[in-house]
Amino acid sequence: MSKKLTIALQKGRLEKDAGKLLAAAGYDTSFLENKERKLIFETAEARYLLVKAPDVPTYVYHGVADVGFVGKDVLQEHDKGYFEMLDLGIGKCKFAVASTPEYAELDHKIKRIATKYPKTAEAHFAKKGEMIDIIKIEGSVEIAPVLGLADAIVDIVETGNTLRENGLEVFEDISEISGRLIVNKAAAKLKRDEIFDLIDRLSEVI
Numbered sequence: 001m002s003k004k005l006t007i008a009l010q011k012g013r014l015e016k017d018a019g020k021l022l023a024a025a026g027y028d029t030s031f032l033e034n035k036e037r038k039l040i041f042e043t044a045e046a047r048y049l050l051v052k053a054p055d056v057p058t059y060v061y062h063g064v065a066d067v068g069f070v071g072k073d074v075l076q077e078h079d080k081g082y083f084e085m086l087d088l089g090i091g092k093c094k095f096a097v098a099s100t101p102e103y104a105e106l107d108h109k110i111k112r113i114a115t116k117y118p119k120t121a122e123a124h125f126a127k128k129g130e131m132i133d134i135i136k137i138e139g140s141v142e143i144a145p146v147l148g149l150a151d152a153i154v155d156i157v158e159t160g161n162t163l164r165e166n167g168l169e170v171f172e173d174i175s176e177i178s179g180r181l182i183v184n185k186a187a188a189k190l191k192r193d194e195i196f197d198l199i200d201r202l203s204e205v206i
């Protein structure tokens with residue numbers, strides 16, 4: 001008998017595109033159109049959890065969700081305890097170092113980097129042999145260099161509009177980001193058929 005999958009969907013940035021992809025793969029995602037404040041949805045084929053992006057790997061790691069749709073940006077900060085199975089080709093953007101035009105990129109002093117993504121920032125500057133001070137910011141990080149709180153930011157750039165509107169520019173590209181399908185390690189065995197059916201159907205429409 002077919003076992004029902006529990007699927008964690010990242011709320012916000014990826015939600016719409018993940019819904020479209022699932023719908024194209026033949027899954028009923030009509031609940032996304034009129035969900036109001038509800039967070040768990042049951043369809044004939046699957047159960048869906050709508051959760052904040054950084055919580056998707058947590059739910060998948062603990063097995064509360066069998067699979068999750070989540071951005072690579074989030075996975076780079078939570079990099080253990082699941083299988084990353086598929087690049088979904090949605091939510092394409094990049095990590096970049098950005099700042100005001102005055103940013104002294106080649107200056108050898110320890111830079112203060114504001115970011116919501118400390119591991120990504122640390123790894124990027126460590127690769128260049130640079131030590132940095134991280135200032136952890138949860139959002140609207142673009143104002144940190146403008147107000148002198150940081151020398152630069154490490155953040156997601158999609159259209160570049162947020163940077164432009166706040167007088168910042170990209171100094172370095174770090175890495176490409178897109179949505180990924182992650183899978184709980186036990187579920188990969190126990191619900192193998194259902195998970196591979198999902199992967200096959202998604203692969204056809206990506």
Ligand code: PRP
Binds near residue numbers: 116158159163
């Ligand atoms: C991200 C990022 C930038 C913006 C970039 O924020 O932090 O602020 O998107 O997009 P753009 O290049 O198209 O302007 P997000 O919308 O994910 O929300 P957050 O500020 O809560 O992280």
